[in-house]
Amino acid sequence: MTLEGRNLTIGYRDRIVGSGLDVTLDRGEVLALLGPNGSGKTTLLKTLLGLIAPREGGVWIGERSLASYRLRERARLIAYVPQAHVATFAFAVEAVVLMGRSAHGSLLSHPTGADRAAVARALERFGIGALAARPYTMISGGERQLVLLARALAQEPQYIVLDEPTASLDFGNQGKVLQEMRALAAAGHGVLFTTHDPNHALRAADRAYLLRDGARLADGAARDVLTRAELERLYRAPIEQLDDPATGGSAFLPGWNLPATQPRAQ
Numbered sequence: 001m002t003l004e005g006r007n008l009t010i011g012y013r014d015r016i017v018g019s020g021l022d023v024t025l026d027r028g029e030v031l032a033l034l035g036p037n038g039s040g041k042t043t044l045l046k047t048l049l050g051l052i053a054p055r056e057g058g059v060w061i062g063e064r065s066l067a068s069y070r071l072r073e074r075a076r077l078i079a080y081v082p083q084a085h086v087a088t089f090a091f092a093v094e095a096v097v098l099m100g101r102s103a104h105g106s107l108l109s110h111p112t113g114a115d116r117a118a119v120a121r122a123l124e125r126f127g128i129g130a131l132a133a134r135p136y137t138m139i140s141g142g143e144r145q146l147v148l149l150a151r152a153l154a155q156e157p158q159y160i161v162l163d164e165p166t167a168s169l170d171f172g173n174q175g176k177v178l179q180e181m182r183a184l185a186a187a188g189h190g191v192l193f194t195t196h197d198p199n200h201a202l203r204a205a206d207r208a209y210l211l212r213d214g215a216r217l218a219d220g221a222a223r224d225v226l227t228r229a230e231l232e233r234l235y236r237a238p239i240e241q242l243d244d245p246a247t248g249g250s251a252f253l254p255g256w257n258l259p260a261t262q263p264r265a266q
Contacts, residue, residue, distance in 0.1 A: 001062040002026050003048065003078070003159050003190060009056035010040060010047045010214070016055060017043045018214025027158060030181050030191040032201035032222065035211035036235055041194045042083070044211065045161055048192070049080050075103035079152035081145075083163040083194075090135040093147050097122055100155035122150035126176070141168045149177065153184075160184060162193040166200060178204040198252045202226050210234045228252070 003025040011017040018040040025031050035041050046052045048059055050066045059066040061077060069077070079100070100122075101115040123129045126146045131139060136147065145168050152160050162181075166174040181191045181204050195201055201208050201222060208225040210217040212234055218225045228241040231252060238255025 001158070002060075003192075004060045005044075005048055005054070005057065006060060007057040008044070008047060008054050008059070010043050010052070011055055012043075012052070016214070018211070019056070021057075021211075021214075021216055023048065023209060023219075025159060025190045025192050027188050027190045028185055029206040030185045030193070030204055032205035032208045033192065033194045033211060034196070034198060034201055034208060034234065039211045040214040041211055042163055045080075045163055045192070045194065049078060049161055050074055051080075072103055075155065075157070077157055078159045078161060079155040079157040081148050081152050081160070081162040081165055083167060088137075090137045092132065093128070093134050093136055093139065094119060094123070094132040096136050096147055097151045097154050100151040100153075103155050103157075118154045118156065119150075122153040125153060125180070126150050142170060142173060145169055146173065146177075149180070157189070159190040159192070162191070164194050164196065166195065166197070174200070198226050198231055202250070202252075226252075 005021060005023040008021040008023070009016060009019040010021065021044065023031075023044070033041050033044070043052065047054050050059065050069075053067070061069070066074065097119045098111055098115060101111065101118060104115070120129070123132055126149055128143065128146050128150065131143060131147070136144065139147070145165065149162075149165065152162075165177050165181075169177060178200055181193065184191050185206070193204075205222045207220060208222045209219045210225060210230060217234055218230055228239050231239045240253040240255045242251045242253065244250070
Protein backbone atom coordinates (compact mmCIF):
# COMPACT_ATOMS: atom_id res chain seq x y z
CA MET A 1 0.00 0.00 0.00
CA THR A 2 1.27 3.46 -0.94
CA LEU A 3 0.70 6.93 0.51
CA GLU A 4 0.42 9.12 -2.55
CA GLY A 5 -0.18 12.74 -3.45
CA ARG A 6 -1.42 13.04 -7.02
CA ASN A 7 -1.04 16.26 -9.01
CA LEU A 8 -1.27 18.33 -5.85
CA THR A 9 -1.78 22.05 -5.70
CA ILE A 10 -1.08 23.05 -2.10
CA GLY A 11 -1.65 26.23 -0.15
CA TYR A 12 -4.12 28.31 1.81
CA ARG A 13 -7.15 30.48 1.14
CA ASP A 14 -5.08 33.53 0.29
CA ARG A 15 -2.16 31.96 -1.57
CA ILE A 16 -0.92 28.97 -3.52
CA VAL A 17 2.33 27.50 -2.20
CA GLY A 18 3.02 24.81 -4.80
CA SER A 19 1.46 22.98 -7.73
CA GLY A 20 1.91 19.96 -9.96
CA LEU A 21 3.34 17.87 -7.13
CA ASP A 22 3.34 14.07 -7.25
CA VAL A 23 4.68 12.35 -4.13
CA THR A 24 4.74 8.66 -3.25
CA LEU A 25 5.79 6.85 -0.09
CA ASP A 26 5.81 3.07 0.07
CA ARG A 27 5.86 1.04 3.25
CA GLY A 28 9.36 -0.15 4.00
CA GLU A 29 11.15 2.94 2.66
CA VAL A 30 12.48 6.26 3.94
CA LEU A 31 11.84 9.39 1.86
CA ALA A 32 13.70 12.65 2.63
CA LEU A 33 12.16 15.99 1.63
CA LEU A 34 14.67 18.81 1.19
CA GLY A 35 14.34 22.43 0.21
CA PRO A 36 15.26 25.95 1.33
CA ASN A 37 13.17 27.88 3.84
CA GLY A 38 9.82 28.85 2.37
CA SER A 39 9.90 26.17 -0.31
CA GLY A 40 6.62 24.58 0.84
CA LYS A 41 7.92 21.52 2.71
CA THR A 42 5.73 21.87 5.79
CA THR A 43 2.66 22.77 3.73
CA LEU A 44 3.21 19.66 1.62
CA LEU A 45 3.53 17.50 4.75
CA LYS A 46 0.32 18.90 6.22
CA THR A 47 -1.49 18.25 2.94
CA LEU A 48 -0.30 14.64 2.87
CA LEU A 49 -1.47 14.27 6.47
CA GLY A 50 -4.91 15.65 5.69
CA LEU A 51 -4.43 18.64 8.01
CA ILE A 52 -4.80 20.95 4.98
CA ALA A 53 -7.07 20.08 2.08
CA PRO A 54 -5.34 20.21 -1.33
CA ARG A 55 -6.46 23.05 -3.56
CA GLU A 56 -6.32 20.62 -6.47
CA GLY A 57 -5.46 16.93 -6.80
CA GLY A 58 -5.79 14.44 -3.98
CA VAL A 59 -4.06 12.31 -1.37
CA TRP A 60 -4.58 8.56 -1.47
CA ILE A 61 -3.68 5.55 0.62
CA GLY A 62 -3.83 2.61 -1.71
CA GLU A 63 -6.94 3.08 -3.83
CA ARG A 64 -8.85 5.03 -1.20
CA SER A 65 -8.86 8.81 -0.83
CA LEU A 66 -7.45 10.04 2.49
CA ALA A 67 -10.46 12.37 2.79
CA SER A 68 -12.74 9.32 3.04
CA TYR A 69 -11.09 8.09 6.25
CA ARG A 70 -12.43 9.09 9.65
CA LEU A 71 -9.96 10.87 11.94
CA ARG A 72 -9.31 7.81 14.10
CA GLU A 73 -8.78 5.67 11.02
CA ARG A 74 -6.21 8.18 9.77
CA ALA A 75 -4.48 8.09 13.15
CA ARG A 76 -4.04 4.34 12.83
CA LEU A 77 -2.46 4.85 9.42
CA ILE A 78 -0.29 7.98 9.78
CA ALA A 79 1.57 9.49 12.73
CA TYR A 80 2.95 13.03 12.68
CA VAL A 81 5.93 14.41 14.59
CA PRO A 82 5.95 18.22 14.27
CA GLN A 83 9.05 20.36 14.06
CA ALA A 84 8.37 22.14 17.34
CA HIS A 85 5.95 21.65 20.20
CA VAL A 86 5.18 24.15 22.95
CA ALA A 87 4.81 22.43 26.31
CA THR A 88 1.69 23.84 28.00
CA PHE A 89 0.50 21.31 30.57
CA ALA A 90 2.74 19.43 32.98
CA PHE A 91 1.66 15.95 31.94
CA ALA A 92 4.06 13.17 32.83
CA VAL A 93 6.16 11.99 29.89
CA GLU A 94 4.48 8.57 30.08
CA ALA A 95 1.06 10.25 29.75
CA VAL A 96 2.18 12.20 26.68
CA VAL A 97 3.35 9.02 24.96
CA LEU A 98 0.15 7.27 26.05
CA MET A 99 -1.83 9.86 24.06
CA GLY A 100 -0.57 8.13 20.94
CA ARG A 101 -2.70 5.13 21.93
CA SER A 102 -5.92 7.15 21.51
CA ALA A 103 -5.97 5.93 17.89
CA HIS A 104 -6.77 2.49 19.30
CA GLY A 105 -9.28 3.58 21.95
CA SER A 106 -10.22 7.04 23.13
CA LEU A 107 -8.70 9.81 25.22
CA LEU A 108 -11.25 9.08 27.96
CA SER A 109 -10.94 5.30 28.04
CA HIS A 110 -8.83 3.56 30.67
CA PRO A 111 -5.44 2.45 29.27
CA THR A 112 -5.15 -1.27 28.77
CA GLY A 113 -2.18 -3.46 29.54
CA ALA A 114 -1.40 -3.53 25.82
CA ASP A 115 -1.41 0.28 25.76
CA ARG A 116 1.04 0.55 28.64
CA ALA A 117 3.27 -2.13 27.15
CA ALA A 118 3.40 -0.23 23.83
CA VAL A 119 4.32 2.96 25.70
CA ALA A 120 7.07 1.22 27.68
CA ARG A 121 8.55 -0.24 24.48
CA ALA A 122 8.54 3.15 22.78
CA LEU A 123 10.19 4.89 25.73
CA GLU A 124 12.91 2.26 25.98
CA ARG A 125 13.48 2.26 22.23
CA PHE A 126 14.53 5.92 22.41
CA GLY A 127 16.39 5.51 25.70
CA ILE A 128 14.08 7.78 27.69
CA GLY A 129 12.47 5.27 30.03
CA ALA A 130 13.95 7.13 33.01
CA LEU A 131 11.91 10.21 32.04
CA ALA A 132 8.54 8.41 32.28
CA ALA A 133 7.44 10.15 35.50
CA ARG A 134 8.99 13.54 34.72
CA PRO A 135 6.72 16.47 33.80
CA TYR A 136 6.83 17.11 30.05
CA THR A 137 7.35 20.82 30.79
CA MET A 138 10.47 20.11 32.84
CA ILE A 139 12.61 18.32 30.25
CA SER A 140 14.83 19.77 27.54
CA GLY A 141 13.71 20.58 24.01
CA GLY A 142 15.73 17.67 22.66
CA GLU A 143 14.17 15.30 25.18
CA ARG A 144 10.70 16.55 24.22
CA GLN A 145 11.48 15.71 20.60
CA LEU A 146 12.35 12.16 21.60
CA VAL A 147 9.10 11.95 23.59
CA LEU A 148 7.11 12.99 20.50
CA LEU A 149 8.93 10.34 18.47
CA ALA A 150 8.05 7.76 21.13
CA ARG A 151 4.41 8.89 21.03
CA ALA A 152 4.33 8.39 17.24
CA LEU A 153 5.83 4.91 17.63
CA ALA A 154 3.30 3.98 20.34
CA GLN A 155 0.57 4.96 17.88
CA GLU A 156 1.61 1.93 15.77
CA PRO A 157 0.90 3.57 12.40
CA GLN A 158 1.80 2.36 8.94
CA TYR A 159 3.39 5.70 7.98
CA ILE A 160 5.36 8.17 10.09
CA VAL A 161 5.82 11.77 8.93
CA LEU A 162 8.49 13.84 10.69
CA ASP A 163 9.14 17.56 10.22
CA GLU A 164 12.87 18.19 10.84
CA PRO A 165 13.12 15.47 13.52
CA THR A 166 16.80 16.12 14.35
CA ALA A 167 16.65 19.93 14.51
CA SER A 168 16.81 20.22 18.32
CA LEU A 169 18.83 17.09 19.07
CA ASP A 170 22.46 16.78 20.08
CA PHE A 171 24.91 14.95 17.83
CA GLY A 172 24.46 11.57 19.51
CA ASN A 173 20.68 11.68 19.48
CA GLN A 174 20.67 12.77 15.83
CA GLY A 175 22.38 9.50 15.01
CA LYS A 176 19.90 7.59 17.18
CA VAL A 177 16.92 9.09 15.33
CA LEU A 178 18.43 8.44 11.89
CA GLN A 179 19.12 4.84 12.89
CA GLU A 180 15.59 4.49 14.23
CA MET A 181 14.09 5.72 10.96
CA ARG A 182 15.97 2.98 9.15
CA ALA A 183 14.76 0.43 11.71
CA LEU A 184 11.16 1.59 11.28
CA ALA A 185 11.43 1.13 7.51
CA ALA A 186 12.94 -2.32 8.00
CA ALA A 187 9.91 -3.18 10.17
CA GLY A 188 7.56 -2.23 7.33
CA HIS A 189 6.73 1.40 8.08
CA GLY A 190 6.88 4.15 5.49
CA VAL A 191 8.91 7.10 6.82
CA LEU A 192 8.87 10.63 5.40
CA PHE A 193 11.05 13.32 6.96
CA THR A 194 12.14 16.84 6.14
CA THR A 195 15.67 18.00 6.74
CA HIS A 196 18.03 20.86 6.01
CA ASP A 197 21.02 18.52 6.14
CA PRO A 198 21.66 16.58 2.92
CA ASN A 199 24.10 14.37 4.82
CA HIS A 200 21.25 13.07 7.00
CA ALA A 201 19.19 12.43 3.89
CA LEU A 202 22.08 10.66 2.19
CA ARG A 203 22.61 8.31 5.10
CA ALA A 204 19.06 7.64 6.22
CA ALA A 205 16.88 7.88 3.10
CA ASP A 206 16.21 5.50 0.25
CA ARG A 207 14.82 8.33 -1.87
CA ALA A 208 15.09 12.12 -1.86
CA TYR A 209 12.57 14.70 -3.06
CA LEU A 210 13.87 18.20 -3.79
CA LEU A 211 11.39 21.07 -3.53
CA ARG A 212 11.97 24.74 -4.33
CA ASP A 213 9.41 27.55 -4.64
CA GLY A 214 6.64 24.96 -4.50
CA ALA A 215 7.95 23.00 -7.49
CA ARG A 216 9.63 19.63 -7.64
CA LEU A 217 13.22 19.82 -8.86
CA ALA A 218 14.10 16.14 -8.52
CA ASP A 219 12.81 12.89 -7.08
CA GLY A 220 14.67 9.60 -7.06
CA ALA A 221 17.20 7.39 -5.34
CA ALA A 222 19.02 9.41 -2.68
CA ARG A 223 22.50 8.77 -4.08
CA ASP A 224 21.37 9.80 -7.57
CA VAL A 225 19.54 12.95 -6.48
CA LEU A 226 21.83 14.21 -3.72
CA THR A 227 24.72 15.43 -5.83
CA ARG A 228 26.68 18.63 -5.67
CA ALA A 229 25.09 19.94 -8.86
CA GLU A 230 21.53 19.22 -7.71
CA LEU A 231 22.10 20.70 -4.25
CA GLU A 232 23.60 23.87 -5.71
CA ARG A 233 20.54 24.14 -7.96
CA LEU A 234 18.25 23.57 -4.99
CA TYR A 235 19.85 26.06 -2.60
CA ARG A 236 21.35 28.43 -5.21
CA ALA A 237 24.55 28.45 -3.21
CA PRO A 238 27.98 26.87 -3.59
CA ILE A 239 28.34 23.39 -2.09
CA GLU A 240 31.54 21.58 -1.17
CA GLN A 241 31.60 17.81 -1.63
CA LEU A 242 33.98 15.64 0.40
CA ASP A 243 34.57 12.09 -0.84
CA ASP A 244 35.93 9.19 1.20
CA PRO A 245 37.81 6.80 -1.12
CA ALA A 246 37.88 4.12 1.59
CA THR A 247 34.09 3.84 1.86
CA GLY A 248 32.95 5.41 -1.40
CA GLY A 249 30.75 7.77 0.63
CA SER A 250 30.35 11.52 0.33
CA ALA A 251 29.54 14.43 2.61
CA PHE A 252 28.41 17.95 1.77
CA LEU A 253 29.33 21.27 3.34
CA PRO A 254 28.26 24.84 2.59
CA GLY A 255 30.75 26.26 0.12
CA TRP A 256 32.08 29.16 2.14
CA ASN A 257 35.65 29.65 3.30
CA LEU A 258 36.96 30.28 6.78
CA PRO A 259 40.27 32.09 7.25
CA ALA A 260 43.16 29.74 7.84
CA THR A 261 43.73 28.95 11.52
CA GLN A 262 46.73 30.85 12.83
CA PRO A 263 49.21 29.11 15.16
CA ARG A 264 49.01 30.29 18.73
CA ALA A 265 51.81 32.51 19.93
CA GLN A 266 54.26 30.76 22.23
